[in-house]
Amino acid sequence: MEMTIAGDEYDDEAALAVFDFHESRGGVCGLVESGVTKVPPLFVTPTAPISTAAGAAFVAPTVDLLLPRSHVVALVGAAARSCGLFQVTNHGIPAVTIDSALSAIRAFNEQPLAARSAYYSTSPTGAATYATIPIPLPSAGQPANAPLLPWRDSLSLRLHDGAAKPDLDHLPKACRDALLEYHRSMTGLGKEIARLLSEALGVGAEQLERATQLQGGLMQCHYYPPCPQPERVLGSRHHTDGDLFTVLAQDGLGGLQVRLDDDEDDDAAWLDVVPVTGALLINIGDVLKVVSNDNYKSVEHRVVIKSTKEARVSIALFFKPAKLDDSHFFGPLPELVTQEMPARYRSLTWPELLDYRKELGHARTSVDKFKL
Ligand SMILES: O=C(O)CCC(=O)C(=O)O
Numbered sequence: 534m535e536m537t538i539a540g541d542e543y544d545d546e547a548a549l550a551v552f553d554f555h556e557s558r559g560g561v562c563g564l565v566e567s568g569v570t571k572v573p574p575l576f577v578t579p580t581a582p583i584s585t586a587a588g589a590a591f592v593a594p595t596v597d598l599l600l601p602r603s604h605v606v607a608l609v610g611a612a613a614r615s616c617g618l619f620q621v622t623n624h625g626i627p628a629v630t631i632d633s634a635l636s637a638i639r640a641f642n643e644q645p646l647a648a649r650s651a652y653y654s655t656s657p658t659g660a661a662t663y664a665t666i667p668i669p670l671p672s673a674g675q676p677a678n679a680p681l682l683p684w685r686d687s688l689s690l691r692l693h694d695g696a697a698k699p700d701l702d703h704l705p706k707a708c709r710d711a712l713l714e715y716h717r718s719m720t721g722l723g724k725e726i727a728r729l730l731s732e733a734l735g736v737g738a739e740q741l742e743r744a745t746q747l748q749g750g751l752m753q754c755h756y757y758p759p760c761p762q763p764e765r766v767l768g769s770r771h772h773t774d775g776d777l778f779t780v781l782a783q784d785g786l787g788g789l790q791v792r793l794d795d796d797e798d799d800d801a802a803w804l805d806v807v808p809v810t811g812a813l814l815i816n817i818g819d820v821l822k823v824v825s826n827d828n829y830k831s832v833e834h835r836v837v838i839k840s841t842k843e844a845r846v847s848i849a850l851f852f853k854p855a856k857l858d859d860s861h862f863f864g865p866l867p868e869l870v871t872q873e874m875p876a877r878y879r880s881l882t883w884p885e886l887l888d889y890r891k892e893l894g895h896a897r898t899s900v901d902k903f904k905l
């Protein structure tokens with residue numbers, strides 16, 4: 534029986550099917566290993582088939598971090614203003630660190646089910662959880678317009694400021710050392726990106742450095758298995774990231790797409806982000822859109838599945854807002870609020886933003902609720 538999934542609630546049958554899927558604890562990879570030739574209904578996009586063939590290609594603006602600093606700042610600023618996405622090269626992270634981390638994620642996902650299923654959990658707590666994370670349903674009564682589950686298994690690491698040492702013992706052996714090394718190497722780069730984005734706003738490098746939580750945070754290691762019917766699924770539904778910025782590493786397969794025009798609602802507006810060996814992508818998120826008082830864009834993106842044979846791997850490291858002067862609130866930087874450019878947003882907190890995103894099912898490029 535075909536099950537259609539639309540509207541804003543799971544029906545009983547769908548809820549049961551999702552439950553059974555999670556009970557298998559093997560993720561989408563488990564389905565593929567069991568030899569499915571047809572995508573199960575839970576994963577099918579209710580909209581028209583996705584065009585997964587090479588669409589219009591988009592090479593993200595490239596910033597060579599070894600250029601003179603003033604050039605780098607200008608390039609970062611232009612990219613953050615025009616599209617909210619850029620890639621950095623000569624970033625100082627050894628290629629072997631990135632490659633080892635990507636390989637380790639592959640190894641974790643491709644080990645026998647019994648080894649990976651020990652980490653399977655849909656509740657986002659603890660140092661490491663592995664799951665096919667359901668696509669959030671909007672609670673505001675809008676049509677979901679998305680499958681219930683993405684064609685993706687994610688290993689989520691929650692790494693605190695080095696304080697939570699015991700937690701680290703719970704990280705899976707198959708990938709622990711490589712992922713910790715990758716994570717460690719990112720603190721310096723995160724700081725540098727925050728400083729560059731800050732300078733490019735003309736507010737001095739320290740402003741965003743202070744506003745960004747540079748240690749710890751959430752690192753999601755994504756594994757997108759091959760799919761027998763790629764045009765029927767989504768690796769990730771369209772969304773903007775909620776944080777200040779995200780550093781994304783990926784292998785060479787491709788599948789990440791961006792939509793640069795906010796008003797455009799048609800499938801043809803999606804552009805294939807061309808993977809560039811050795812480069813790291815920087816995605817501007819909703820918090821920075823607010824803090825920059827709309828000087829910067831938070832880019833809408835999604836992931837489609839490109840291959841019936843090969844799995845894609847990526848790592849998203851999210852830099853979220855830090856507590857500033859004992860306050861949990863953030864808002865447009867005072868230096869960016871002028872008579873000509875009044876504050877576009879009121880102050881808000883990170884949990885407030887997360888709640889609002891949940892309400893929308895993460896679907897909109899929007900921090901509208903906080904607009905003044
Ligand atoms: O896998 C990717 O390329 C993107 C992942 C992503 O958008 C996210 O984790 O927020």
Ligand SMILES: [Fe+2]
Nearest residue numbers: 772773774834
């Ligand atoms: Fe994202």
